[in-house]
Amino acid sequence: MLKRLFDIVISFVALCFIALPILFLSLLVKLTSKGPVIYWSDRIGRDNVIFRMPKFRTMLIDTPDVATHLLVEPDLYLTPIGKLLRKISLDELPQLWSVLKGDMSLVGPRPALYNQDDLIKLRTEKKIHKLIPGITGWAQINGRDEISIPEKVALDEYYMQNQSFWLDIAILWRTVFKVAKKEGVAH
Numbered sequence: 102m103l104k105r106l107f108d109i110v111i112s113f114v115a116l117c118f119i120a121l122p123i124l125f126l127s128l129l130v131k132l133t134s135k136g137p138v139i140y141w142s143d144r145i146g147r148d149n150v151i152f153r154m155p156k157f158r159t160m161l162i163d164t165p166d167v168a169t170h171l172l173v174e175p176d177l178y179l180t181p182i183g184k185l186l187r188k189i190s191l192d193e194l195p196q197l198w199s200v201l202k203g204d205m206s207l208v209g210p211r212p213a214l215y216n217q218d219d220l221i222k223l224r225t226e227k228k229i230h231k232l233i234p235g236i237t238g239w240a241q242i243n244g245r246d247e248i249s250i251p252e253k254v255a256l257d258e259y260y261m262q263n264q265s266f267w268l269d270i271a272i273l274w275r276t277v278f279k280v281a282k283k284e285g286v287a288h
């Protein structure tokens with residue numbers, strides 16, 4: 102209950118403070134490439150239920166619907182500002198809407214793509230699928246794109262077994278520094 106209240110308050114306040122930057126980023130996305138500003142990604146939520154997660158669109162509209170690391174040359178699919186948005190995680194800002202809706206939390210395991218069967222299977226075996234996915238999480242600050250799926254699941258399991266308000270605060274705090282240093286971002 103405290104976690105949900107915290108998510109709502111922080112997301113609402115954050116959206117109020119970043120409304121103008123979000124508008125500016127929306128214009129940049131629209132002016133630099135064809136297609137919608139927001140990309141709605143089918144993701145796996147709590148109890149393996151699919152939900153639609155918004156992100157600023159960073160890929161061209163004809164990009165295959167797979168995880169970026171599975172593309173042969175992912176940089177070829179990036180929009181003119183896509184690489185920058187991803188590098189400093191600005192593409193994630195619309196996910197605050199998913200937090201307000203309750204599909205996501207500020208902190209939790211990163212939601213898998215609907216077609217990441219190996220990650221979904223391992224998380225389900227470890228009961229991690231019972232958690233609400235997050236914008237950031239323990240795996241995000243301990244490797245992000247640079248770790249294997251089994252390592253990611255082990256970190257998710259650690260979070261599940263040790264979750265607390267103070268761990269969430271520590272993860273949020275460390276996320277700010279990781280994003281500022283652009284650590285762990287593959288593309």
